[in-house]
Every structure is written in C-alpha cells, then in structure tokens.
Amino acid sequence: MDRQERLQKAIAKSGFTSRRKAEKLITDGRVKVNNEKVTELGTKVGPNDQIEVDGIPLEKEEPVYFLLYKPRGVISSVSDDRGRKVVGDLISDEIDQRLFPVGRLDYDTSGLILLTNDGEFSQKLIHPSYKINKVYVAKIKGIPSKEEINLLKKGVEHDGEYLKCVSSRILKTDFKKQKSIIELTLQEGKNRQVRRMLESLGYQVEKLKRERFGPLNLGNLNPGEYRELTPHEVKQFSDLAKKNVK
Missing domain, CATH: 3.30.70.1560 (Alpha-L RNA-binding motif)
Structure with a gap:
C-alpha cells in the first residue's frame, strides 16, 4: 500500500503548523527532505523520509486534543510579545506536546477553544468549507x-x-x-x-x-479549566468534516 502523502500534509500532521502555513514554508524554500531543498507543493514523502524546516528536523508527535474554557483577558496564542497571558499558560507543564489553538477567540471573549498539535485536524475545524x-x-x-x-x-x-x-x-x-x-x-x-x-x-x-x-460544549468546566478529548469526540469532528465537505 502506498503510504506516501503530500509534504505539506506531513508537516501539518507533525504538529509544526497548519497545512496552509506549511505550503508557504515550502514555497519560501525553508523545507528540506532528505537534506534536499524542496519548493514544489506536489512533492510526496513517505514515513522514512527526513523532513527539516529551517534546519530543524520534524519530530512526529503523538496527536493530542484538548478542550479549554478560555477566560476573558487571555490571548488565543502560544506566545505574546507584550507579555500577556496566553492559552498555553493554562495547560499543565506535564504535557510535552507543542500545542496550538484551533482558531482564535478575542482577548475579551470567553468560552470553548480547542488546542492540539495536529495541524491537519485544526485546518478541517476552522476552514468554512467544512461547515463546523x-x-x-x-x-x-x-x-x-x-x-x-x-x-x-x-x-x-x-x-x-x-x-x-x-x-x-x-x-x-x-x-x-x-x-x-x-x-x-x-x-x-x-x-x-x-x-x-x-x-x-x-x-x-x-x-x-x-x-x-461542533458537537462539543463546555460541560462542567470552569474558566481556565481544560480536559482531553476522547477518541470518540475526535472521530465525531472528522466524520462531521467529511460529511459537510461533500
């Protein structure tokens, strides 16, 4: 069975960034495959190919998914140059994966936001064509x-x-x-x-x-609290995206 996939999809699945941003990294000449610079978006890679972005090898993390009740006064980002609190500050240091928010909530807006290291999953949830x-x-x-x-x-x-x-x-x-x-x-x-x-x-x-x-609500969470999504909830999102994009 052919296990190859497009380079931008492989980068997104690694949790490095979204597929759309991965495409720009490729066309900007910042990606190498097996030590060779690649700028063609149609390039396919397999599980044994070594991918680097800006000279840094991509590590394939186990995908994780979290639901966070974002309080007001918190930035929907992993960092902030003005030193304000970001959603990443609310996640335990025991979580080793590099998480990023799925979409954004304004600084003064509270409520449900998802965090993951799965760029492909994130793209499906925020793109309007998937109708979530x-x-x-x-x-x-x-x-x-x-x-x-x-x-x-x-x-x-x-x-x-x-x-x-x-x-x-x-x-x-x-x-x-x-x-x-x-x-x-x-x-x-x-x-x-x-x-x-x-x-x-x-x-x-x-x-x-x-x-x-989508199918998720805040349940019994309080502002600043979070929980991990169940495999069934992750599948619900994937199934919903497939159904809606047809």
Missing part, C-alpha cells in the same frame, strides 16, 4: 427587533466586509435595563465577527462567550 458550527452567546446593550436578528442571517456589511451567521435568536430581554442576550451560530471565523455584526446594527457587546464548537 460555532455557537456564541452575546450580552448586548439594547433590544433588537426580530427583523434585525433575521438580518444577521441574511448578512450585514462592516468595514467593507460581508458578514453573516447560520442562525440567530434572542434568548432573553430585559426591558427595564434595556439589555438582551443573543445567540448566533457561525461557520466562518472572521476577525471579531460577532461583535462587528452586532455593531453594524448599532448594538454594543458587553460580554461574549463561545458555548459550543
């Missing part, structure tokens, strides 16, 4: 009409960019305080998308939380 639902709950100033809520599904424009959600609904209203709680489901993940969509209608977001990511 992400459910957000926002507390806003003001009480939108049903027409405005429906407009979010049709799509709104913000700073020249077209933004839309799969579904939206009002969960709760407080007419005395003039506040509302809104639920939005997205399949894309553009920068500050939920906040920008609501701001385009004139509503300021006071709090924002991601409640669900």
